[in-house]
Amino acid sequence: MRFHMKSGSEDNEIVAATATAEHIRKFVFSGSPAERLEIKIPELLQGAYSFYTWPCAPILAHFLWERRQSLAGKRILELGSGTALPGILAAKCRAQVVLTDNCILPKSLAHIRKSCQANQLQPGVDIDVVGLSWGLLLNSVFRLPPLDLIIAADCFYDPSVFEDIVVTVAFLLERNAGAKFIFTYQERSADWSIEALLKKWKLQALPISMDDIGKESGVDLLEFMGGHTIHLLEITRIESDGTINNT
Numbered sequence: 001m002r003f004h005m006k007s008g009s010e011d012n013e014i015v016a017a018t019a020t021a022e023h024i025r026k027f028v029f030s031g032s033p034a035e036r037l038e039i040k041i042p043e044l045l046q047g048a049y050s051f052y053t054w055p056c057a058p059i060l061a062h063f064l065w066e067r068r069q070s071l072a073g074k075r076i077l078e079l080g081s082g083t084a085l086p087g088i089l090a091a092k093c094r095a096q097v098v099l100t101d102n103c104i105l106p107k108s109l110a111h112i113r114k115s116c117q118a119n120q121l122q123p124g125v126d127i128d129v130v131g132l133s134w135g136l137l138l139n140s141v142f143r144l145p146p147l148d149l150i151i152a153a154d155c156f157y158d159p160s161v162f163e164d165i166v167v168t169v170a171f172l173l174e175r176n177a178g179a180k181f182i183f184t185y186q187e188r189s190a191d192w193s194i195e196a197l198l199k200k201w202k203l204q205a206l207p208i209s210m211d212d213i214g215k216e217s218g219v220d221l222l223e224f225m226g227g228h229t230i231h232l233l234e235i236t237r238i239e240s241d242g243t244i245n246n247t
Contacts, residue, residue, distance in 0.1 A: 021045075024118070027058055027085060029065040030217045037065070037092055040118045041083045042111070049157075050082040050101060050108040056154035056184035057085040058224045062214045063182075063232060064151070068093040075145055077172070079134070079152040079165070079183075082108070084115045086151055091127045092119065096145070103131025103140060135164025137171060147176040152183040159192045166194060170201040173237045181235040182208070186228050198235070208232040 022044045029037040039061075044051040064071065064086055072094040078087035081099040091097040099116070101108045109131055113123045121127045132140050134155075150172055155165055169181045198205055210232050214221045221230075 025053060027053075027061065028217065029062065029089065031065075031068075037089070039085060039088055039092070041085055041088075042114055042118055043083060044111070050080075050105070051111055053083045053085055054154045054186070055224045055226055055228055056186055056230055057083065059210070059213060059221055059230055059232065060086040060151060060153045060182070060184045061089045062217060062219060062221075063184075063208075063210075064090055064093070066213065066216055071095040074148045076149045076151060077144065077147050079132070079150060079168070080155040081112050081129075082153070084112050086153055088115060088119050088121065088127070090151070091116075091121055098128045098130055098144060100130050100132035103133050103138065105131075132168075133164075134161055134168045141168075141171070144172070147172060147179050149179060150181040152181070154184060154186055156183075156185045156192075156194065157188065162192070162194050163197050166197040166201050166203065169235060170203055170237070173203070173235075182232070183235070184230055184232050186230050202238045203235050204238050205233050205235045208234055 022042055025041045025043050027039045027041065029039070041053050043053060071090050074090070074095045075098075076087065076090050076095045077098045077100065078084060078090075079100055081087055081101050084099045087097050087099045099112050101112060103109075109129055112129050116123050116127050116129065123129045130140055130144070132138075132144075150169060152165075156162060173179055173181065194205075210221065210230075213232075
């Protein structure tokens with residue numbers, strides 16, 4: 001499996017050149033006539049990349065929305081939450097959600113809380129926001145509650161952190177039997193791959209079809225992709241006997 005990515009500097013430069021002020025971006029999810037969810041995400045385009053909702057996030061959010069009936073009561077952790085669209089959607093679908101971002105970036109964590117409050121979710125009451133740095137097994141990692149699902153949108157954007165992410169995921173999956181890691185990623189370079197890292201940390205990745213994502217809400221995923229290629233994957237542990245944990 002190959003991750004096609006470029007350095008994030010170009011994207012950040014484009015954002016910095018075009019940004020003017022914070023604005024609220026709305027995402028609408030619908031099903032039957034009585035089912036409609038609107039999520040409001042504050043974005044600060046002149047800030048770092050964690051203050052903007054990248055194309056991978058709404059795709060993952062629509063994937064979760066179409067499985068909303070199964071989310072109620074599920075214990076979900078979002079890695080590298082950024083503006084936290086997928087995690088907030090899961091919380092609105094009655095999942096127990098922990099949103100995380102780098103513990104040394106207090107402004108990013110504050111922005112996550114702002115996103116929660118924009119959607120009537122009170123941090124510490126309706127949803128949790130935690131500082132968590134990839135690759136570092138700090139106290140915050142050990143204090144996490146039991147998990148059913150780990151999610152992330154576009155975390156694999158910098159090859160220097162690929163193993164940090166994989167190590168963190170491997171540790172969390174080992175501590176939470178039966179849990180899965182589901183994530184979207186955007187192709188940016190043909191030269192970067194996590195296949196060797198998955199093998200090293202006894203993980204298995206399987207692609208998830210995106211053919212029907214968004215159809216229930218009448219959404220064309222190409223509108224979110226903006227010409228980029230995006231994939232959806234599921235990672236699970238390979239048990240000591242060589243079997244894959246697909247429970």
